[in-house]
Amino acid sequence: xxxxxxxxxxxxxxxxxxxxxxxxxxxxxxxxxxxxxxxxxxxxxxxxxxxxxxxxxxxxxxxxxxxxxxxxxxxxxxxxxxxxxxxxxxxxxxxxxxxxxxxxxxxxxxxxxxxxxxxxxxxxxxxxxxxxxxxxxxxxxxxxxxxxxxxxxxxxxxxxxxxxxxxxxxxxxxxxxxxxxxxxxxxxxxxxxxxxxxxxxxxxxxxxxxxxxxxxxxxxxxxxxxxxxxxxxxxxxxxxxxxxxxxxxxxxxxxxxxxxxxxxxxxxxxxxxxxxxxxxxxxxxxxxxxxxxxxxxxxxxxxxxxxxxxxxxxxxxxxxxxxxxxxxx
Ligand SMILES: Cc1cc2nc3c(=O)[nH]c(=O)nc-3n(C[C@H](O)[C@H](O)[C@H](O)COP(=O)(O)O)c2cc1C
Numbered sequence: 001x002x003x004x005x006x007x008x009x010x011x012x013x014x015x016x017x018x019x020x021x022x023x024x025x026x027x028x029x030x031x032x033x034x035x036x037x038x039x040x041x042x043x044x045x046x047x048x049x050x051x052x053x054x055x056x057x058x059x060x061x062x063x064x065x066x067x068x069x070x071x072x073x074x075x076x077x078x079x080x081x082x083x084x085x086x087x088x089x090x091x092x093x094x095x096x097x098x099x100x101x102x103x104x105x106x107x108x109x110x111x112x113x114x115x116x117x118x119x120x121x122x123x124x125x126x127x128x129x130x131x132x133x134x135x136x137x138x139x140x141x142x143x144x145x146x147x148x149x150x151x152x153x154x155x156x157x158x159x160x161x162x163x164x165x166x167x168x169x170x171x172x173x174x175x176x177x178x179x180x181x182x183x184x185x186x187x188x189x190x191x192x193x194x195x196x197x198x199x200x201x202x203x204x205x206x207x208x209x210x211x212x213x214x215x216x217x218x219x220x221x222x223x224x225x226x227x228x229x230x231x232x233x234x235x236x237x238x239x240x241x242x243x244x245x246x247x248x249x250x251x252x253x254x255x256x257x258x259x260x261x262x263x264x265x266x267x268x269x270x271x272x273x274x275x276x277x278x279x280x281x282x283x284x285x286x287x288x289x290x291x292x293x294x295x296x297x298x299x300x301x302x303x304x305x306x307x308x309x310x311x312x313x314x315x316x317x318x319x320x321x322x323x324x325x326x327x328x329x
């Protein structure tokens with residue numbers, strides 16, 4: 001997910017069992033022109049493996065060159081984005097706009113296939129707009145042109161992220177392909193993952209937004225799929241520890257200012273649905289720096305465990321455990 005799946009987030013998710021992570025989409029043109037921003041997105045670490053680099057673009061030669069650059073920088077696999085519906089991207093003929101041009105899809109996949117020997121996947125949507133479902137046609141082209149796997153998010157580009165993902169399209173794609181098919185869309189609970197696998201016969205699942213603020217979903221899903229008991233929901237202590245670890249990694253990677261600013265969105269996701277979470281989120285946007293965020297998290301979880309955060313907001317100094325945690329040791 002562009003702007004979200006950076007090294008710290010990927011490493012965190014791997015701890016919860018994520019088997020394969022992808023970079024957010026990277027402009028092939030940017031890589032070829034050596035844009036610092038695009039090249040930064042290729043950064044990885046030994047803990048961040050295996051890593052698939054996702055490229056976007058509309059020009060077969062540029063995408064092929066981008067794939068060579070990604071391979072040179074150690075990518076374990078290359079994925080081509082044919083699903084992004086953002087205006088800035090589709091205006092250039094890239095992302096989901098390619099679903100309107102099957103011949104260009106073929107040219108792109110052939111060129112990238114010829115350029116690199118790495119595993120090559122293609123991520124598509126159902127089609128450009130409702131009533132023009134092209135998933136099976138495009139998926140077959142991908143297979144015929146040498147893709148090793150196909151990832152399908154079964155919404156049309158004009159749906160954006162609205163409505164429901166139509167898992168029937170995953171099933172149709174799977175039925176028509178020999179290469180592995182990865183299903184994606186609306187997995188928010190381990191049961192969703194099991195249902196997607198059972199209903200569509202797909203070979204693997206990809207989780208996107210469900211992991212935001214809930215990396216536990218990955219471990220819970222793996223347990224559920226292997227027939228083991230689902231782990232208990234994380235305790236407040238565990239939640240606090242994971243959030244703090246994620247923040248530490250962001251700050252280590254980006255530095256104090258950018259890391260803690262970047263982290264605000266994760267704080268909003270982590271505290272969604274928790275009692276008093278809305279109040280915490282109101283405060284979170286004004287927290288500057290790791291220390292302040294950690295201290296506020298401490299208070300939040302301390303009061304959640306003891307009295308509920310609402311009572312903290314009413315009664316700022318009354319939590320004995322919080323006062324104790326502030327005492328110098
Ligand atoms: C903020 C955001 C950024 C995304 N960036 C990308 C991207 O760079 N490449 C991509 O293939 N899909 C991207 N997606 C789409 C997701 O990968 C996924 O296909 C979609 O959210 C549906 O799956 P989900 O219901 O599990 O989230 C993005 C989605 C969101 C919400």
